[in-house]
Amino acid sequence: MLCLGNPSCEAYDAQIFRLLMLIPEAIRSSLKDSLLFTATRHTTELTFRMLYSLARFKCSLLQVLKGASRTPRPITVPRFGHQTLAAALPAVGGSPGVRQARALDHERLLQVQWDDGACSFYPFTWLRDNCQCPLCTLQSAQARSILLTDLDVHTGVDQVRVTDSNKVSITWPDQHNSEFEPDWLKKRCFSPEARQARQEELFLNERDFWDSGLQIPTLDFKEVLHDDKAALDWLMTLRRLGIVYLKGAPVEQGQVARLSQRIGYLRLTFYGHTWQVQDKPMANNIAYTSGKLSLHTDYPALHHPPGVQFLHCLQQAQQGGESEVVDGFHVAEFLRREHPDAFNTLTSLRVDFTDTGSDYCDFSVQSKNRIIDVDNEGRVVRINYNNATRDSVLDLPLDQVQSFYSSLKTFVELMDQPENVVTYRMEPGDLVTFDNWRLLHGRKRYVSHSSLRHLEGAYLDWDEVMSRLRILRKAVHGDS
Ligand SMILES: C[N+](C)(C)CCCC(=O)O
Numbered sequence: 001m002l003c004l005g006n007p008s009c010e011a012y013d014a015q016i017f018r019l020l021m022l023i024p025e026a027i028r029s030s031l032k033d034s035l036l037f038t039a040t041r042h043t044t045e046l047t048f049r050m051l052y053s054l055a056r057f058k059c060s061l062l063q064v065l066k067g068a069s070r071t072p073r074p075i076t077v078p079r080f081g082h083q084t085l086a087a088a089l090p091a092v093g094g095s096p097g098v099r100q101a102r103a104l105d106h107e108r109l110l111q112v113q114w115d116d117g118a119c120s121f122y123p124f125t126w127l128r129d130n131c132q133c134p135l136c137t138l139q140s141a142q143a144r145s146i147l148l149t150d151l152d153v154h155t156g157v158d159q160v161r162v163t164d165s166n167k168v169s170i171t172w173p174d175q176h177n178s179e180f181e182p183d184w185l186k187k188r189c190f191s192p193e194a195r196q197a198r199q200e201e202l203f204l205n206e207r208d209f210w211d212s213g214l215q216i217p218t219l220d221f222k223e224v225l226h227d228d229k230a231a232l233d234w235l236m237t238l239r240r241l242g243i244v245y246l247k248g249a250p251v252e253q254g255q256v257a258r259l260s261q262r263i264g265y266l267r268l269t270f271y272g273h274t275w276q277v278q279d280k281p282m283a284n285n286i287a288y289t290s291g292k293l294s295l296h297t298d299y300p301a302l303h304h305p306p307g308v309q310f311l312h313c314l315q316q317a318q319q320g321g322e323s324e325v326v327d328g329f330h331v332a333e334f335l336r337r338e339h340p341d342a343f344n345t346l347t348s349l350r351v352d353f354t355d356t357g358s359d360y361c362d363f364s365v366q367s368k369n370r371i372i373d374v375d376n377e378g379r380v381v382r383i384n385y386n387n388a389t390r391d392s393v394l395d396l397p398l399d400q401v402q403s404f405y406s407s408l409k410t411f412v413e414l415m416d417q418p419e420n421v422v423t424y425r426m427e428p429g430d431l432v433t434f435d436n437w438r439l440l441h442g443r444k445r446y447v448s449h450s451s452l453r454h455l456e457g458a459y460l461d462w463d464e465v466m467s468r469l470r471i472l473r474k475a476v477h478g479d480s
């Protein structure tokens with residue numbers, strides 16, 4: 001229709017048409033002319049945004065417009081407009097806040113109007129699927145017990161009303177009844193803004209990037225163990241910045257395991273529950289020598305490398321052994337900006353890693369990982385790079401080998417730049433915790449004779465760390 005035959009635009013056209021219907025006739029007709037020439041998906045999106053602004057009427061206005069028309073017309077647009085971020089956030093002071101709820105039968109949506117005039121829309125099918133009654137939900141597990149087999153994914157509703165206690169009550173065609181608390185609904189509003197806010201609250205994906213100017217945040221080990229506020233501060237900072245230093249740990253083995261119990265449990269690997277970084281004869285890993293370790297992430301030889309790493313210093317070398325860290329996400333963003341071809345190569349080619357030997361038991365590990373992992377939206381989510389375990393098997397067509405090496409070299413030269421590197425020296429009782437999906441870490445070579453340098457290490461995964469973080473956030477701030 002509006003996109004001159006480009007089929008990928010048809011869905012957009014339909015949305016634009018519905019948005020147009022929300023706008024008073026005078027504005028609409030002048031807009032329509034310019035829309036007729038909208039030929040690309042990009043410009044269609046821009047048009048969307050323009051319409052979005054125009055369509056930000058409160059529900060009351062919508063109702064006036066709709067009321068003026070006798071014929072049923074397409075109703076609006078869960079995607080933009082009437083749903084607000086405010087509609088997603090639980091009301092302050094616990095005030096309930098449903099002004100009105102009604103069924104839009106044609107669209108199979110429930111429309112909830114909140115006390116502040118904002119609206120949210122909820123698909124009937126989703127509401128039926130998420131009925132909170134004891135028949136549909138196992139309340140002791142807060143888990144769905146209704147089966148998909150029993151869900152009519154095209155359900156209508158029989159009746160909608162707001163109860164005396166301000167819940168939204170729905171009677172379904174089979175006379176099953178569901179009641180929804182206002183705060184429960186608000187939290188699950190489908191507007192893009194509300195969804196984004198909810199996802200950030202759940203996953204805390206916003207990060208602060210840093211370079212050599214970083215002052216590594218430092219907390220007291222015992223406070224983190226015993227005080228919820230300190231523990232929350234620790235994990236929030238670990239998530240946002242990627243590194244937190246703890247001081248004052250007892251100078252004896254077992255502290256990384258103790259700290260992991262503060263969270264849940266540690267991640268067992270072939271190097272054991274915890275592992276001892278020392279200069280060992282017949283070392284089964286390059287970390288167990290006194291040599292320099294160039295900047296690396298741990299364990300890219302696994303397809304799911306450990307998310308978080310703890311290192312506790314029990315004894316430091318007399319000479320050398322300083323630690324280095326770099327913000328891999330920061331360097332990757334620089335690479336994306338300044339060397340887009342290299343970024344493209346490192347985010348697309350999969351590189352073989354290998355690790356064989358014996359420790360907790362014997363192992364022969366192989367993986368294929370991209371050096372820089374990005375998610376569906378193109379955000380950098382993980383760095384996988386340890387030069388020691390990068391396999392000599394390189395599963396690339398001949399003509400891609402040179403560009404792979406050039407790209408990797410560019411990335412490594414960037415991370416090695418002094419303006420990106422933070423250097424520190426661990427002393428006995430210091431314990432560093434860092435994001436192993438984000439930071440690259442290394443150490444300077446050390447002289448190993450009279451005093452034996454000794455760090456104890458352990459891994460955790462982000463799922464367990466984030467789980468503890470959410471629980472602590474609730475305990476400390478009381479939010480959901
Ligand atoms: C040996 N250990 C556990 C200190 C590090 C292993 C990391 C790696 O080889 O990628």
Ligand SMILES: O=C(O)CCC(=O)C(=O)O
Pocket residue numbers: 277287293298321322323441442443455457
């Ligand atoms: O020895 C160190 O300081 C760091 C050890 C290390 O990088 C590792 O175990 O992965």
